[in-house]
Amino acid sequence: MPGEALILVENLSVPFDRRVWQECATLRDAGWGVHVICPQGTNRDTEAEVTVDGVHILRYPLRAATGGPAGYLQEYGSALWHTFRLARKLGRIDVVHACNPPDLLFLVALRLKRRGAKFIFDQHDLCPELYLSRFGRGEDFLYRAVCALERRTYRAADVVIATNESYKEVAVTRGGKSPDDVFVVRSAPVVERFHRVPVEPELKKGKPHLLAYLGVMGPQDGVDYALRALACLRDELGRTDWHAVFIGSGDAFDDMVALSGELGLGEQVEFTGRIPDEDLLRYLSAADVCLSPDPLNPLNDVSTMNKIMEYMAMSRPIVSFALREARVSAGEAALYAKADDEPEFAKLIAHLLDSPEDREKMGELGRARVAGALSWENSQKALLAAYAAAVR
Numbered sequence: 256m257p258g259e260a261l262i263l264v265e266n267l268s269v270p271f272d273r274r275v276w277q278e279c280a281t282l283r284d285a286g287w288g289v290h291v292i293c294p295q296g297t298n299r300d301t302e303a304e305v306t307v308d309g310v311h312i313l314r315y316p317l318r319a320a321t322g323g324p325a326g327y328l329q330e331y332g333s334a335l336w337h338t339f340r341l342a343r344k345l346g347r348i349d350v351v352h353a354c355n356p357p358d359l360l361f362l363v364a365l366r367l368k369r370r371g372a373k374f375i376f377d378q379h380d381l382c383p384e385l386y387l388s389r390f391g392r393g394e395d396f397l398y399r400a401v402c403a404l405e406r407r408t409y410r411a412a413d414v415v416i417a418t419n420e421s422y423k424e425v426a427v428t429r430g431g432k433s434p435d436d437v438f439v440v441r442s443a444p445v446v447e448r449f450h451r452v453p454v455e456p457e458l459k460k461g462k463p464h465l466l467a468y469l470g471v472m473g474p475q476d477g478v479d480y481a482l483r484a485l486a487c488l489r490d491e492l493g494r495t496d497w498h499a500v501f502i503g504s505g506d507a508f509d510d511m512v513a514l515s516g517e518l519g520l521g522e523q524v525e526f527t528g529r530i531p532d533e534d535l536l537r538y539l540s541a542a543d544v545c546l547s548p549d550p551l552n553p554l555n556d557v558s559t560m561n562k563i564m565e566y567m568a569m570s571r572p573i574v575s576f577a578l579r580e581a582r583v584s585a586g587e588a589a590l591y592a593k594a595d596d597e598p599e600f601a602k603l604i605a606h607l608l609d610s611p612e613d614r615e616k617m618g619e620l621g622r623a624r625v626a627g628a629l630s631w632e633n634s635q636k637a638l639l640a641a642y643a644a645a646v647r
Contacts, residue, residue, distance in 0.1 A: 258349030268300035472505035551594035567621030588621030
């Protein structure tokens with residue numbers, strides 16, 4: 256029978272974290288009492304304690320890391336202390352559901368397990384691969400420490416939730432989990448929330464075409480690759496018939512704005528920061544091509560990109576680098592450049608700009624994928640099966 260679930264999140268506020276919020280709503284609708292501990296947002300999700308649509312949320316102040324690994328140690332240490340503090344305010348918990356990164360939240364789960372709770376590890380990122388991809392320091396002492404924390408987390412977990420089959424394979428092989436205890440809950444948009452609105456030509460700033468990027472802007476997210484590809488599109492292919500919008504934020508945001516200026520793209524590239532959902536729908540409805548420029552690295556190759564799923568929900572064609580899980584997600588809804596090949600990325604953008612029929616067909620295929628096999632409805636079933644396995 257459903258009981259009380261506590262979801263722990265460190266890297267985004269809730270409900271802003273769409274995946275976690277969808278999980279909260281699914282559990283609530285299935286009869287679970289749902290509590291969340293997460294950081295406070297800056298422009299939204301600022302209340303320290305609030306109940307939203309029946310979900311009880313406790314939030315703590317957190318300063319995002321700056322600099323190298325030392326900054327993240329400070330951030331994660333603060334988050335862990337606040338999470339322990341807020342967890343003490345709650346009564347009986349039947350399932351503690353920890354979303355990484357970091358792979359430190361198992362420490363909170365262990366305390367609750369001693370009181371009878373079961374522990375579900377929701378692995379949003381492979382932290383060893385994230386470390387290698389973000390810092391470029393190789394397999395040093397900190398890398399080995401990250402691997403040890405991941406092993407401890409796997410060991411403590413009664414059930415693991417993976418975002419795709421690649422992550423499940425890691426949980427089984429590296430984590431030593433039984434395949435029966437690992438459930439694939441793919442990140443998928445609720446397609447009803449993503450709907451086309453009338454195109455506003457003014458968003459294209461007087462150009463025939465609009466290109467769009469949506470997502471986090473961190474060192475490993477490839478916004479720099481996209482900007483250099485756009486410079487190739489202009490300088491090598493002679494295309495100036497486009498305007499580009501980059502939606503989102505992150506710790507590389509200022510650097511990407513600066514790089515845009517260095518490349519002479521200031522007049523053709525717009526950075527919006529984070530925007531409300533209604534504005535997101537306006538931009539994506541007007542976009543002719545959407546960009547998924549994540550470069551090949553140990554993390555990106557095996558990760559499901561939320562931006563790809565949301566582009567498909569909006570029936571938008573995509574240009575991506577040829578990453579394993581990008582192909583699994585997008586299928587024929589995307590064109591794929593060789594990994595990290597910026598000139599080829601630019602050529603594929605140009606091809607789609609000249610091919611409205613291809614754009615239309617790819618958009619329809621993408622929408623069908625997220626409404627069918629990759630739908631959140633299927634992920635809901637897997638999520639509830641994971642909870643049933645944890646409390647059996």
